[in-house]
Amino acid sequence: MAILVSCDSVSGFFSSSWGSGLKRDPEKLLPKINAGNALELANESAGDKKKAKLVAEKIQDALAKTDNPADQKVLLEAGLIAANNASDLVMVMMGNINVFKDPQVTVDRILDKIQTAGDVQTNAGLISGLLDAGKVKKPADLAGSAQDELVLSAVTLLLADAQSMGKTNPADQEDYLKDFGQKKQDSQNLTDKQKKALILAEAAAKNPGPFTDMLERLHLL
Known part of the structure; x- marks a missing residue:
């Protein structure tokens, strides 16, 4: 045992050499995901972005293979939690919670804070994929999900959409939001991410929570 401990202390023995065979593969360690364990696995992924992404992807796979409404509801809720994790x-949201909860918060301040989230394209892809796999067409399809998870998902989609159009600073993103607010009533003028962000935001507004005012500032309500 002393020899093994000594080996592990030198150059990460269990991550290299023959020890690489003992290195944990997160994908192999995850059990098959279903409606019975999805929420637990999603919640456990907090603080581990790599694991959270993997859990979200596996939940998306499970969603695509079920037509059971009860299972879809649970898997969607869990999938959004994992994707946000x-x-x-x-x-960013947790670190600035008082800012985002402030009913008087301005859109430029919101945009300034969320810039530190960086490129959110990958996460927007996860969220969009989950909504497609879960056949989400209207806010009622997301009933039961917590407001904060729905808001995070909506903001992610909108921010990613702005970034994909080259709007990568707060000033340009504010112009993007004004344009979005003017045309959001006509779905034919909206991108796929914008349509989905509106569905998420409307579902969030139906649930009690502190972020309704923020959604209004972002023209999502």
Whole structure:
């Protein structure tokens, strides 16, 4: 045992040499995900972005293979939790919770804070994929999900959409939001991410929580 401990202390023995065979593969360690364990696995992924991304992807696979409404509801809720855990935006929101809860917060301040989340394209892809796999067409399809998870997902999609259009600073993103607010009533003028962000935001507004005012500032309500 002393020899093994000594080996592990030198150059990460269990991450290299023959020890690499003992290195844990997160994908192999995850059990098959279903409606019975999805929420637990999603919640356990907090603080581990790599694991959270993997859990979200596996939940998406499970969603695509079920037509059971009860299972879809649970898997969607868990999938959004995992997808948000895979993002830096969740830490930005937590670190600035009083700012985002402030009913008087201005849109430029919101945009300034969320810039530190960086590129959110990957997470937007996870969220969009989950909504597609869960056949989400209207806010009622997301009933039961917590407001904060829905808001995080909506903001992620909108921020990613702005970034994909080259709007990578608060000033340009504010112009993007004004344009979005003017045309959001006509779905034919909206991108796929914008449509999904509106569904998420409307579902969030139906649940009690502190972020309704923020959604209004971002023209999501």
